[in-house]
Amino acid sequence: MRYLIIGNSAAGIFAAETIRGLDPSGQITMISKENCLPYSRCLTSYFLGKEIPEERIYIRNKGYYSETGINFIGQNVERVNPESKSVLLESGEKVGYDKLLVATGASPFSPPLEGSDMEGVFQLRTLADAKAMAEFAPNVKTAVVMGAGLVGLKGAHGLHELGIKVVVVGSAPYLMRYSIDPESSGILIRLLEKNGYRILLNTKAEKILGEKNSEGRMSVSGVVLNSGEQISCQMILKAIGVRPNVQLVADTEVLVNKGIIVDREMQTSVKDIYAAGDVAEADSILQDEKSVSALWPTATEQGIIAGCNMTGVNRSYRGSLALNSAVICGVGLISAGVMNLPPGEGIVLRAVEPEKNFYRKFVIKDGRLVGMIMVGRIEGAGVLCGLIRKGAKVDINYLNYLLTNPVKYQGYLPMSKGGPQYGLLR
Ligand SMILES: Cc1cc2nc3c(=O)[nH]c(=O)nc-3n(C[C@H](O)[C@H](O)[C@H](O)COP(=O)(O)OP(=O)(O)OC[C@H]3O[C@@H](n4cnc5c(N)ncnc54)[C@H](O)[C@@H]3O)c2cc1C
Numbered sequence: 001m002r003y004l005i006i007g008n009s010a011a012g013i014f015a016a017e018t019i020r021g022l023d024p025s026g027q028i029t030m031i032s033k034e035n036c037l038p039y040s041r042c043l044t045s046y047f048l049g050k051e052i053p054e055e056r057i058y059i060r061n062k063g064y065y066s067e068t069g070i071n072f073i074g075q076n077v078e079r080v081n082p083e084s085k086s087v088l089l090e091s092g093e094k095v096g097y098d099k100l101l102v103a104t105g106a107s108p109f110s111p112p113l114e115g116s117d118m119e120g121v122f123q124l125r126t127l128a129d130a131k132a133m134a135e136f137a138p139n140v141k142t143a144v145v146m147g148a149g150l151v152g153l154k155g156a157h158g159l160h161e162l163g164i165k166v167v168v169v170g171s172a173p174y175l176m177r178y179s180i181d182p183e184s185s186g187i188l189i190r191l192l193e194k195n196g197y198r199i200l201l202n203t204k205a206e207k208i209l210g211e212k213n214s215e216g217r218m219s220v221s222g223v224v225l226n227s228g229e230q231i232s233c234q235m236i237l238k239a240i241g242v243r244p245n246v247q248l249v250a251d252t253e254v255l256v257n258k259g260i261i262v263d264r265e266m267q268t269s270v271k272d273i274y275a276a277g278d279v280a281e282a283d284s285i286l287q288d289e290k291s292v293s294a295l296w297p298t299a300t301e302q303g304i305i306a307g308c309n310m311t312g313v314n315r316s317y318r319g320s321l322a323l324n325s326a327v328i329c330g331v332g333l334i335s336a337g338v339m340n341l342p343p344g345e346g347i348v349l350r351a352v353e354p355e356k357n358f359y360r361k362f363v364i365k366d367g368r369l370v371g372m373i374m375v376g377r378i379e380g381a382g383v384l385c386g387l388i389r390k391g392a393k394v395d396i397n398y399l400n401y402l403l404t405n406p407v408k409y410q411g412y413l414p415m416s417k418g419g420p421q422y423g424l425l426r
Helices: 010-022 039-048 064-068 127-139 150-161 182-194 298-309 381-390 396-402
Strands: 002-006 027-033 070-074 075-080 086-087 094-096 099-102 107-108 142-144 164-167 198-201 205-212 220-224 231-233 235-238 241-243 273-275 324-328 330-339 347-353 359-364 368-375 413-414 423-426
Touching: 002 094, 010 027, 010 099, 010 142, 010 298, 027 273, 039 127, 064 070, 064 273, 070 127, 075 150, 094 235, 099 298, 127 150, 127 235, 142 150, 142 182, 150 164, 150 324, 182 198, 182 324, 182 330, 182 347, 182 359, 235 273, 241 381, 273 298, 273 381, 359 396
Parallel strands: 002 027, 002 099, 027 070, 099 273, 142 164, 142 235, 164 198
Antiparallel strands: 075 086, 086 094, 107 241, 205 220, 220 231, 324 330, 330 368, 347 359, 359 368, 413 423
């Protein structure tokens, strides 16, 4: 059996290792346009901020491909040809497959903005991006980060660690719009501002300003905001959002919406072609529609499911759960599931102690926990995520108790034999 995997990141690596475990003699080829060992994108901002050395970014060691019997090709794949069961490399060479996994992830996306082609404008997706920013950083006093989501805040943190004054500009009314809520965002904003960041929300950049540098090239000198304010800066990080890398299946029978649409086996609309990770649009636990999750744990889980099914071992994907974690100025944050329900639907429990950087919110619908945010004391968050995943019935009185009390890991046990009811142990 010839297995071909495009992408050597979270989804691709976990798929390859699953396949190798289940089919020791299968021929596995992995192709990536990033011609390097697999690494964690989630750590690139810590590398930027010099908190970890480059070696710690890599998630597999030198010799990985030969030890696991994976044939690695460091090239861009231009397109997939389902009719001939092959892919076309940038070199013009074709590589055939019996089973194909598209694990090409996503790429940064931002609306056109005047001045974006100047020196000093960056994005943060790859290790190469982080290295380029790190190399440029010694010339920078002030950086403007466009985007107040997880990647924007992580990038801002990396730059702040280098002693750069950071201004975060976000178009949404609060930070991490899809992952938290205004109250928790308020706590994080106060923390960030106390630590020297400037946060501008409900604001957009309208134009990047530049001036000629000593080598005669145009380099960033500032940014004009829609408020009319002009901020003087030497670096811009664009972290507005990402889009799945679906181009290589364009004009094929593979169905694409935002991402490549997959079924519970992670198979696309074309037999023997699978997709996983940031490129895939898959079932989600709490929503009826399929969605692109764009999170590391989702990509690894989908990679494992795809790997099983590619070898003929049937496994069904349980669906993605929005799950975010971050440490902002030393304070932990975890959120999962649905943050806001339409008015009149469900119950929301909240505890806020802003002066202690503490916040908890539990969202309950039809007697089930469907969302939670924890800021400050985040221990035991995994137990609550488990309850959301299981769709377990919860005891509201006990959740109320947990708003201000520790969530214990030995946590939850089935309460009734008859149904999917779970309770939490005190
Ligand atoms: C700065 C940053 C911080 C993040 N922090 C977190 C976090 O804290 N928590 C979290 O859950 N998630 C985080 N994420 C998101 C997480 O990194 C992604 O969800 C995860 O990397 C997705 O894995 P993937 O395998 O689907 O795709 P990717 O990691 O995007 O990898 C795609 C692979 O495909 C290859 N590829 C793409 N196109 C082609 C082509 N045409 N030909 C050949 N190869 C190709 C690429 O080289 C790469 O190997 C972060 C992302 C970034 C950028």
